[in-house]
Amino acid sequence: MQTLLVASRKGLFRVQGDDLQWQLYEPAFAGDPVSQLLCDPRSGHWYAALRLGHFGAKLHTSQDRGASWTELAAPAFPPKPDSGPLAQDPTPWNVDQVWSLAAGGADEPGVLWAGCMPAGLFKSEDGGQSWALNRPLWDEPRRMLWMGGGNDYPGMHSVLVDPRDARCIRVAISCGGVWQSRDGGQSWTLSAEGMKADYLPEGLGQDPNLQDPHRMVQCAADPDVLWVQHHCGIFRSTDGGRHWTAIAPPAPSGFGFAVACDPANPLRAWFAPAQSDSHRFPVDGKMVVTRTDDGGQSFTVLDMGLPQGPAYHLVYRHGLSLAPDGRTLALASTTGGLWISPDQGAQWHCVSRDLPPIAALAWSA
Amino acid sequence: MSDPSLVLVEFAASLRRHVACGPQEVPCGSLRQVLDAALASAPAALAPYVLDDQRCVRKHVAVFINHSLVLDRQNLDQQLQPGDRVLVIQALTGG
Numbered sequence: 274m275q276t277l278l279v280a281s282r283k284g285l286f287r288v289q290g291d292d293l294q295w296q297l298y299e300p301a302f303a304g305d306p307v308s309q310l311l312c313d314p315r316s317g318h319w320y321a322a323l324r325l326g327h328f329g330a331k332l333h334t335s336q337d338r339g340a341s342w343t344e345l346a347a348p349a350f351p352p353k354p355d356s357g358p359l360a361q362d363p364t365p366w367n368v369d370q371v372w373s374l375a376a377g378g379a380d381e382p383g384v385l386w387a388g389c390m391p392a393g394l395f396k397s398e399d400g401g402q403s404w405a406l407n408r409p410l411w412d413e414p415r416r417m418l419w420m421g422g423g424n425d426y427p428g429m430h431s432v433l434v435d436p437r438d439a440r441c442i443r444v445a446i447s448c449g450g451v452w453q454s455r456d457g458g459q460s461w462t463l464s465a466e467g468m469k470a471d472y473l474p475e476g477l478g479q480d481p482n483l484q485d486p487h488r489m490v491q492c493a494a495d496p497d498v499l500w501v502q503h504h505c506g507i508f509r510s511t512d513g514g515r516h517w518t519a520i521a522p523p524a525p526s527g528f529g530f531a532v533a534c535d536p537a538n539p540l541r542a543w544f545a546p547a548q549s550d551s552h553r554f555p556v557d558g559k560m561v562v563t564r565t566d567d568g569g570q571s572f573t574v575l576d577m578g579l580p581q582g583p584a585y586h587l588v589y590r591h592g593l594s595l596a597p598d599g600r601t602l603a604l605a606s607t608t609g610g611l612w613i614s615p616d617q618g619a620q621w622h623c624v625s626r627d628l629p630p631i632a633a634l635a636w637s638a
Numbered sequence: 639m640s641d642p643s644l645v646l647v648e649f650a651a652s653l654r655r656h657v658a659c660g661p662q663e664v665p666c667g668s669l670r671q672v673l674d675a676a677l678a679s680a681p682a683a684l685a686p687y688v689l690d691d692q693r694c695v696r697k698h699v700a701v702f703i704n705h706s707l708v709l710d711r712q713n714l715d716q717q718l719q720p721g722d723r724v725l726v727i728q729a730l731t732g733g
Contacts, residue, residue: 327698327728328656328687344657344683350691367691 275596276338276637277603278319279611280307283629285321287339291601292615293622301339309591310635311374315382319637320401322347322371322387330368330389332401338637347371348387348395348404362417364391364426373591375432378439388429392419392446396458407458410444415463415482422447422485422504430590431489435496435513443514445489445501450481451514467517471505472550487529488590493536500542502532502590507544509569523563523572525556531593533602540568543595543618545588545604558582562593562604562618578621579604579612586610591633605631643720647676649684650727657684669703670714672724688726700729 277295279286284300285307302323308330311320319339323331332347350366353359368389377384385397387404394407410416419427427449435441440457443464450465465481473483485504492498497513506527507520520527526546535541544563548556555561560579563572580586586606594603602614604621609628612621644663653659657680664675677685690696695711702708702725703716718724 325656325687327652327696329690329696331656331686347686349686353692 275598275601277594277596277613278310278312278321278339278635278637279605279628279631280310280321280591280633280635281609281629281631282306285310285339286628288611288613288624290613295613295622295624297611297624301342302333307632308370309372309374309633311376311385312635312637313376313385314597314638315376315379316400317638318400320345320374320385322374324370330370332371332387334401345401346403348389348393348406350393351406358414359412364416367391368393369426370428372428372430373432375434378434378436381439384439386432386434386442388432388444388446390424390426390428392416392427392429392449394429394432394444394458409459410452410454410461413461416449418482419446419449420483422487431486433489433491433499435491436493437496441513443489443491443499445486447487448483448485448504450484451486451489451501451517453514464514465517466515467510467519468501468503468508469505469519470503488532490532490534490542492534492539495539498534498539500532500534502529502544504528504550507532507569509542511539520565520569523565524574525559525561529588530590531588533593533595535595535599537599538566541566542569543593543602544572545593547587553587554585555582558584560584560586560606560610562602562614564618575614575618575621577619578614578623580610580626589632592631594634594636596636597638601636603634603636605634607631645672645718645720645722645724647672647724648726649680649688650725652728653684653687653726657681657687659684666718666720666722668714669701669708669716669718669724672718673701673714673726676724698729700727701725702727 277288284303287298308324309322319335332345333342353366373388375386387395395404431445433443443453453464465484468484486501499510501508508517529546531545561576592605607630611624647662659680662676
């Protein structure tokens with residue numbers, strides 16, 4: 274029996290099952306927007322970030338697989354200085370939402386990371402009881418050039434802790450490129466060389482600091498292999514993010530937000546294409562997932578069981594997720610569709626097409 | 639109000655849904671002092687529901703002093719009088 278958590282605009286749904294048999298349960302936090310999830314593989318604890326329209330970003334944890342939830346402190350910015358260069362920072366020093374959650378290393382019990390919007394990175398060393406802003410990245414002068422990508426302010430949607438060395442952390446920002454630290458966050462290096470934003474003025478398109486990676490994932494078995502679904506296509510790195518190579522746009526489209534990769538096979542990844550920046554729905558209204566098994570040299574279009582039109586689903590950054598078994602894949606849309614594939618995308622089972630807009634998925638171990 | 643020399647602070651049901659926070663009677667002072675006192679007497683989780691990271695009243699929270707909406711969310715320096723009532727509610731938002 275596998276368990277999938279679904280972060281939606283109106284609550285946190287739990288789905289349980291296997292293969293083509295899945296049961297959807299009543300939501301926790303009914304009525305409240307859930308922006309992100311984490312199932313911590315070290316402790317088994319679940320974390321749910323809420324984005325309450327009136328009352329701000331909140332964080333809750335469950336130590337009994339959702340039977341009960343306890344509120345924790347949410348990441349929060351320190352007081353904004355009244356003087357000095359940061360006094361003129363146009364970005365609000367207020368957490369609007371927790372956009373990414375990551376567990377620290379296996380040798381760091383209690384360490385959690387939260388990437389937020391605005392794009393602050395926060396660390397907890399006590400299982401989410403308290404949080405501290407990572408000042409080296411927040412105080413990085415090049416942050417002032419980051420832009421909002423579809424949002425008012427830049428946001429950090431991907432935080433990856435290297436399974437070989439938990440001091441190695443990579444983050445991706447819309448729009449602020451990819452940054453990595455080798456010393457647990459004390460210093461940061463811009464790490465988006467090779468990415469290209471073709472909408473920027475001539476001469477700026479390859480500026481690593483201006484890139485808009487929509488989502489970044491890492492192969493657990495070969496952590497130097499990273500995949501990015503970028504605003505302007507798909508990029509892959511084989512050297513830990515130092516350099517990125519553009520993948521030729523697959524049919525039907527190279528545009529999208531989500532990417533998932535195979536934890537055991539560095540050549541395999543999945544994408545959920547949309548038509549284009551200006552047409553954020555499936556090409557020809559036919560919903561598909563694409564998969565590469567050869568590092569992006571070729572792609573297979575997977576559509577068996579997905580709506581073939583007219584379908585206007587969009588899959589957000591965290592709406593495509595592979596289960597720990599390495600073969601069960603979940604796909605969720607902003608139109609409330611939820612599908613699960615038991616066989617790496619070859620066929621899909623519709624769990625529901627009537628859920629609230631879905632922001633994120635997380636499999637429980 | 640049981641003590642007319644105090645200020646009564648009440649939180650709307652939409653807040654009490656998230657954090658159990660009954661009415662608070664606190665000493666007079668500035669609105670900042672009154673809110674701080676009321677929040678200090680409530681569960682610790684309540685303060686970030688009302689105030690943002692910079693300790694301003696949240697954009698989608700509305701504070702009334704008696705029948706007047708507080709427009710300045712930052713300074714909160716209005717002086718409250720004995721018997722005043724402060725009401726914290728959600729502003730309308732969302733969909």
